[in-house]
Amino acid sequence: MSTTLLRTIQPNHFTLLGTALFRRNRTTTTSRHISVRCLGSQTASSQPRTAPKNHGSNKLDEILRDYEAVIGIETHVQLSTSTKAFCTCPNTYGSKPNTSICPVCMGLPGALPVLSSKVVDFGVRLGLALNCGLSLKSKFDRKQYFYPDLPKGYQISQFDVPIASGGYVDVDIPLEFGGGHRRFGITRVHMEEDAGKLLHSDTGDYSQVDLNRAGVPLLEIVSEPDMRSGIEAAEYGSEMQRIVRYLGVSNGNMQEGSLRCDVNISIRPIGQAQFGTKVEIKNLNAFSAMSRAIDYEITRQALLYNQGQADQIVTETRLWDEGAQKTVTMRKKEGLADYRYFPEPDLPEVILTQEYVDSIRASLPELPEAKRRRYEAMGLGIQDVLFLANDVSVAEYFDQVIGKGADVKSAANWLMSDIAAYLKNEELSISDVKLTPQELAELIAAIKDETISGKIGKQILFELLAKGGTVQGMIKEKDLVQITDPVEIEKMIMKVISESPKQLEQYRSGRTKLQGFFAGQVMKMSKGKANPALLNKILLEKLDAKE
Amino acid sequence: MAATRALLAAISSSCARRIKIQSSTSSSSSSCSILQFQRRESIIIARSFSSDTNSSPDISRLAETARISLTSAEIKECEPKIRQVIDWFGQLQHVDVNSVEPAIRAEMEGGSLREDAPETFENRDSIRASIPSFDETYLKVPKVVNKE
Numbered sequence: 001m002s003t004t005l006l007r008t009i010q011p012n013h014f015t016l017l018g019t020a021l022f023r024r025n026r027t028t029t030t031s032r033h034i035s036v037r038c039l040g041s042q043t044a045s046s047q048p049r050t051a052p053k054n055h056g057s058n059k060l061d062e063i064l065r066d067y068e069a070v071i072g073i074e075t076h077v078q079l080s081t082s083t084k085a086f087c088t089c090p091n092t093y094g095s096k097p098n099t100s101i102c103p104v105c106m107g108l109p110g111a112l113p114v115l116s117s118k119v120v121d122f123g124v125r126l127g128l129a130l131n132c133g134l135s136l137k138s139k140f141d142r143k144q145y146f147y148p149d150l151p152k153g154y155q156i157s158q159f160d161v162p163i164a165s166g167g168y169v170d171v172d173i174p175l176e177f178g179g180g181h182r183r184f185g186i187t188r189v190h191m192e193e194d195a196g197k198l199l200h201s202d203t204g205d206y207s208q209v210d211l212n213r214a215g216v217p218l219l220e221i222v223s224e225p226d227m228r229s230g231i232e233a234a235e236y237g238s239e240m241q242r243i244v245r246y247l248g249v250s251n252g253n254m255q256e257g258s259l260r261c262d263v264n265i266s267i268r269p270i271g272q273a274q275f276g277t278k279v280e281i282k283n284l285n286a287f288s289a290m291s292r293a294i295d296y297e298i299t300r301q302a303l304l305y306n307q308g309q310a311d312q313i314v315t316e317t318r319l320w321d322e323g324a325q326k327t328v329t330m331r332k333k334e335g336l337a338d339y340r341y342f343p344e345p346d347l348p349e350v351i352l353t354q355e356y357v358d359s360i361r362a363s364l365p366e367l368p369e370a371k372r373r374r375y376e377a378m379g380l381g382i383q384d385v386l387f388l389a390n391d392v393s394v395a396e397y398f399d400q401v402i403g404k405g406a407d408v409k410s411a412a413n414w415l416m417s418d419i420a421a422y423l424k425n426e427e428l429s430i431s432d433v434k435l436t437p438q439e440l441a442e443l444i445a446a447i448k449d450e451t452i453s454g455k456i457g458k459q460i461l462f463e464l465l466a467k468g469g470t471v472q473g474m475i476k477e478k479d480l481v482q483i484t485d486p487v488e489i490e491k492m493i494m495k496v497i498s499e500s501p502k503q504l505e506q507y508r509s510g511r512t513k514l515q516g517f518f519a520g521q522v523m524k525m526s527k528g529k530a531n532p533a534l535l536n537k538i539l540l541e542k543l544d545a546k547e
Numbered sequence: 548m549a550a551t552r553a554l555l556a557a558i559s560s561s562c563a564r565r566i567k568i569q570s571s572t573s574s575s576s577s578s579c580s581i582l583q584f585q586r587r588e589s590i591i592i593a594r595s596f597s598s599d600t601n602s603s604p605d606i607s608r609l610a611e612t613a614r615i616s617l618t619s620a621e622i623k624e625c626e627p628k629i630r631q632v633i634d635w636f637g638q639l640q641h642v643d644v645n646s647v648e649p650a651i652r653a654e655m656e657g658g659s660l661r662e663d664a665p666e667t668f669e670n671r672d673s674i675r676a677s678i679p680s681f682d683e684t685y686l687k688v689p690k691v692v693n694k695e
Contacts, residue, residue, distance in 0.1 A: 081663050082663045082664065082665045083661075083663050083664065083665045083666075088661070088664065088665055088666040089665070089666075089667070089668065090665040090667065091665070096684070097684045097685055098675060098681075098684065098685065098686070099671065100667075101668065101671055101674055101675075102668035102671070102674075103668070103674070106674060108674070114660075114661045115660050115661065116660065116661050116662070116663050117660035117661065117662060117663065118663035120660060137651060138651070139651050139652045144612075146614055147691065148686075148688040148689075148691055161651050198688075199685065201690075204690065205690055206687050206688065206689060206690055207687075207688050207689070207690050207691070208682075208684075208685035208686065208687060208688070209685060209686040209688050210684075210685055210686075211686070338612060340612065343651075343652040343653070345653075345655075347655075348655040348656070349651065349652060349655070
């Protein structure tokens with residue numbers, strides 16, 4: 001409902017409002033489109049992440065011979081808890097503005113925050129998933145600043161003792177960008193609360209605030225500045241999304257704002273130890289945008305270096321303009337902000353016991369990295385591995401199918417080609433599909449032992465996906481059992497040959513391609529049930545024999 | 548002892564006379580090790596006040612960050628008073644805490660966490676009614692250009 005009140009943000013009309021403004025978005029593509037995007041990487045056409053197919057990417061290669069980009073990413077993850085972080089207001093997306101409020105999250109006098117146990121649980125979960133060390137004792141601090149979307153005048157966050165720190169994440173770079181493994185460090189993970197939403201008004205002399213989001217729990221993940229390119233950064237971002245979805249701590253939707261990434265980037269001449277001036281980039285709504293923004297910024301900064309104007313690069317926040325495909329200055333940082341951090345007096349220490357941590361560690365699901373390595377060990381190619389492990393529901397489905405004994409490679413192929421295409425066309429996710437993993441395993445087995453032909457298999461797959469049902473049932477109902485009796489096939493072949501004397505003569509006089517015609521006729525006669533291999537073998541014999 | 552540190556931290560956070568470490572790390576993406584930082588901070592807080600007796604608190608800056616308007620007469624008047632408060636706390640410098648493990652915050656009772664069960668606040672209407680600039684759906688606020 002609140003989306004109807006949203007004003008479209010014109011790309012050239014940058015008001016200098018807080019960045020909270022830019023988190024609202026026009027489009028509401030959901031998570032399934034993220035997994036569909038991965039399908040795009042299978043085909044040549046729809047590849048959002050490739051650099052533009054012009055001299056752009058060559059220019060970048062040239063630049064990267066002289067300069068090294070140093071990139072770090074700050075990710076804010078909105079947690080999918082039922083309540084806000086410090087009060088019992090419901091945490092639901094899309095409610096009518098200013099309805100999920102109470103004295104605590106509104107910062108009214110006398111109200112006191114009480115931490116939700118779920119936030120700690122999710123924090124530990126994410127910290128462990130990112131291979132961090134946990135602080136068994138951590139605390140909250142007040143980060144103080146004044147802004148219309150911050151009711152208390154401070155944000156409750158964790159400053160010097162975060163709940164988790166010193167971790168890493170392993171990613172696989174997609175093949176089309178060179179492939180390979182990378183490990184990126186994670187500096188810290190900490191708990192904090194979100195601010196409200198600030199909206200831009202048409203007339204421009206006032207703004208509007210919706211405090212439904214104020215107090216919603218966030219986990220902030222700060223990476224080490226280990227990334228060196230837009231591709232690496234995008235893959236890091238994707239992996240963060242994958243991990244929070246696998247863990248079930250967040251739905252990780254960049255469009256909804258439940259996953260927000262800010263990039264910090266600087267470049268330095270290769271060989272220089274000192275870091276260059278750091279620039280922050282905000283307003284990134286997709287991983288592809290992240291990649292392109294980084295490429296643009298590298299180019300912009302390198303150009304200034306080359307022109308001897310490196311001092312023009314200042315510490316500032318820039319916004320990514322999706323329409324113009326460039327970064328633009330938002331504001332120059334006038335010195336570092338002074339948030340006057342001090343320990344939050346209204347909240348006690350967050351204390352974790354080793355048993356608590358161990359029990360959470362034991363309950364973690366198989367994470368994307370572990371899945372990828374397991375799939376690789378099963379013999380699947382890296383392309384298949386990346387596809388299957390990308391979406392946790394697809395991976396689960398796949399695991400169930402092979403759990404029923406199906407052949408690994410066949411299962412992978414079905415999922416990646418026909419089933420993926422179906423999902424994309426119908427705009428469904430794997431969990432909506434009526435074909436059960438059991439039945440897919442049956443289908444694979446039926447084709448393998450030649451009960452039905454591969455072609456028939458594809459046909460009934462479509463029906464099974466849409467309507468469900470069993471493979472055996474469908475075979476019986478439609479009489480689809482493959483004909484593998486050579487005698488029967490020979491009978492049909494002889495009939496077809498006798499009915500097509502003209503084609504026979506043409507074949508005999510050299511047009512051997514007409515074999516296809518005869519094969520097609522036999523297939524038609526057998527309603528597609530003739531075993532193709534056997535058919536062609538006998539057909540060839542008969543066609544050539546009378547010669 | 549833990550209380551000492553918390554008090555000092557509170558004052559030092561609002562005190563314009565910056566302890567180097569505290570003021571320089573505003574964004575959480577500083578790359579220095581956080582735990583080391585915390586140790587250092589707790590030790591240096593104890594030392595720096597005693598060495599810093601000559602510089603005065605920057606009251607006008609302090610007022611600016613707290614969004615309190617003061618005339619220059621009021622600033623003049625405040626300065627020695629704030630100075631006195633800090634010095635009074637400064638007595639804690641004389642306590643020998645070298646053998647005490649630093650606490651991360653002042654001791655507080657409880658630590659019980661809340662269940663993740665949603666409850667709608669019954670009196671949201673009166674909250675909204677008490678906001679002068681509430682216009683049916685949103686809070687109307689002046690357009691603010693820069694975050695602090």
